[in-house]
Amino acid sequence: MLDFTFHVPTRIVFGAGRLEELGRLPLPGVKPLVVVGAGGSMRRHGHLDRVLALLRQNGCEPMLFERVRPNPSLVHVDEGACVARANGCDFIVGLGGGSPIDAAKAIALAAANGGSYWDYIQSGTGGRRTPQHPALPVVAIPTTAGTGTEADPWTVVTRDETQEKIGWGNDSTYPVLSIVDPALTITVPPRITAMTGMDAFFHAVEAYLSLSRQPSSDLLALEAVSLLAQFLPQAVRQGDSVEVRSMVSWASTAAGLCESLSSCIAHHSMEHALSAYHPDLPHGAGLVMLSLPFFEVMARVQPKRCADLAATMGMPLHGLPPAQQGMAFVEGLRLLIRAVGLDDLRLADHGITAAEIPALAKNARETMGALFPLTPVDLRPEDVEAIFAKALAGPTA
Numbered sequence: 001m002l003d004f005t006f007h008v009p010t011r012i013v014f015g016a017g018r019l020e021e022l023g024r025l026p027l028p029g030v031k032p033l034v035v036v037g038a039g040g041s042m043r044r045h046g047h048l049d050r051v052l053a054l055l056r057q058n059g060c061e062p063m064l065f066e067r068v069r070p071n072p073s074l075v076h077v078d079e080g081a082c083v084a085r086a087n088g089c090d091f092i093v094g095l096g097g098g099s100p101i102d103a104a105k106a107i108a109l110a111a112a113n114g115g116s117y118w119d120y121i122q123s124g125t126g127g128r129r130t131p132q133h134p135a136l137p138v139v140a141i142p143t144t145a146g147t148g149t150e151a152d153p154w155t156v157v158t159r160d161e162t163q164e165k166i167g168w169g170n171d172s173t174y175p176v177l178s179i180v181d182p183a184l185t186i187t188v189p190p191r192i193t194a195m196t197g198m199d200a201f202f203h204a205v206e207a208y209l210s211l212s213r214q215p216s217s218d219l220l221a222l223e224a225v226s227l228l229a230q231f232l233p234q235a236v237r238q239g240d241s242v243e244v245r246s247m248v249s250w251a252s253t254a255a256g257l258c259e260s261l262s263s264c265i266a267h268h269s270m271e272h273a274l275s276a277y278h279p280d281l282p283h284g285a286g287l288v289m290l291s292l293p294f295f296e297v298m299a300r301v302q303p304k305r306c307a308d309l310a311a312t313m314g315m316p317l318h319g320l321p322p323a324q325q326g327m328a329f330v331e332g333l334r335l336l337i338r339a340v341g342l343d344d345l346r347l348a349d350h351g352i353t354a355a356e357i358p359a360l361a362k363n364a365r366e367t368m369g370a371l372f373p374l375t376p377v378d379l380r381p382e383d384v385e386a387i388f389a390k391a392l393a394g395p396t397a
Contacts, residue, residue, distance in 0.1 A: 004214035008260050010140075010151055010175045012253065016242045019050065019141065019181040023057040028137035028176050029090030033111075035065045035080060035104040037096045045187040047143055051095055063087055065107075068096075071279045072103040074159045077117045081110035084136070091137040094175075097196065098147025098156075098283070101140045105155040105173040108135035117157060124164045124367040134172030143184040145235075145249040146196025146284060148203055148256020150178035156283075158276055164367045165276035167268075174260075182249035183242055190236045193248075194340035195284030197232040200224060200252040201336070202287050206265045207258035209298055209305055210374045217262035220254040222312050227251035229313040229332070233339040265375040267294045269368035270384065273360040274352065276367070281350045288337055289345050293390035295333060299326035301377040306330075334395070347392045357388045 013021060032055060034048075042048040048064075055062045065083055067076040084092065084107060092111070094104030110117040112133045119127035140150040149155075153169035188196070204224035207217050231247040238244055271286040299306040303326030310328035311317055313336070317325045337343050352360075361384040365372065372379060379387075 002215065004261075006214070006216055006261065007171070008151065008174070008257060009171070010178050012151060012178045012180060014180045014250065014253065016181060016183040016246060019179055019184065020054065022051065022141070022179055023054040025058070025177065027058055027060065027091065027139065030060050031087070031089050032060055032062050032091050032093045032139070033065055033080065033084045033087070033089040033107070034062050034093045034095060035068060035100050035107060037068050037070070037100050038066055041187070042096055042143070047095065047184060051093070051141060055093070062093070063089060068100045068103040070099050070282065071158050071165065071275050072099045072106070072156070074116070074118055074157050077103055077106040077157055078110060080107040081117065084111035089136070091139060093139045093141065095141045095143065097142065097144040098149045101142060101147070101149045102155040102157065104140070105135065105138050105149075105153070105169065105175075106157050108138050109173055112136050118159055121166050121168050123369060124166055125159065125162050126166065131170065131172075137176045138173065140175040140178040141184075142178070142180060144188050144192065144196045145182070145185050145245070145252040146199040148200060148252050148259055150175060150180055151253050151256030152260040154259060156272070158279060160279065163276045163363065165272040166367045167272070180249055180253055182246040185245050185249060186240055186242070188239070190239060191341065193239060194232070194236050194342050195282050195288070197228055197235065197248055197252070197284075197340065198288050198337070198342065199284040200255040201228045201232070202267060202291065203255035203259050203264060204228070204251075205295075205309060206267055207255070207262040208309060209302055209376055210262045210265050211376055212374050213262045217258045221258045222308070224251040224255040224258065225309055225312045229336055232336070236340050263374050264371055266364070266372050266379055266384070267291065269364040269371045270294070270360070270387065272368050273363040276363060277356060277360065278350055278352060285342070285345055285350075288342050289347050290387065290391045291333060291337070292330060292395055293387045295330050296327070297377060297383070297387065299330050302326065343395070346394060352392060354389065354392060357385050357392070360388055361385045
């Protein structure tokens, strides 16, 4: 029986060259805080200067916050919220990859409500408070194609001292406006293109397998999987093609819509534990390294759904017994990882050890446990540990 809610309030402006519309589109205020990463890539590639100029052209007086790291830290989120409050900022602009846009959402919530952003986190050591006010409006301008954060309310922030990386959001943390200009992603290097694209791929796959799936997310998930299987390897090899980048950007946004409608599953919970303990680990890389043993389990319990995904990727199913058709998806995933050049990733190379596995499994449940009931199999603690162990052993084990 169909039973679902469809609610995506973000206005999405999509297309190569459409960043220029920031200079004339209606905006939710006049004093934005522009949030970017600390690495300086937005300055080097000229994206930051363009955005600041377009905001000024639109009558705004922007301020800048350049402290966000990959896997954004609570310390910097709270610092950004203080800057926004002290300067009377009335909306937040997130410019860059998923980290600055996620940080922008978190800053927007904390700036509007006071205190620390962690006061409003609902799991782990979070304060579990209910925000009294909606977040400040957020405008998202992604320059990578992977997180889909431009189309969902979720923000993922790490509290370093307790090694917790937790996702949270509410209706007010949806961006009010997202400008998705695929031309901005041309400057993304091949390996980051691959990692972010695989993050989008897993958003779509997990939504398709989620127990909270619905018809609209099913359609978007299959669209994203099909496009990424075809175009992500091309984007890695031919990064200067606006046409290819457009296909990957749309797939990422579609997968972000899937997250809004049907969420992710425990694959993401487990990766959050990895990068909470190892904050320099790119999220997409962690997902890739966990993916084969994780989806082998999913293929056994959801063979029909995994067979759908395999067919969407172009994997041959003819002649395979139904029970084996789901495993064709795992083989397709293995081939895609190889095609985008990520088959050399190893957990051990990022400092992960077998001794950490019980703590990682516990962390995944305590911080991101809400995704486990959406997973189509009851993963007991020992099951989670076994997946971590198999991932650590490597893809040939």
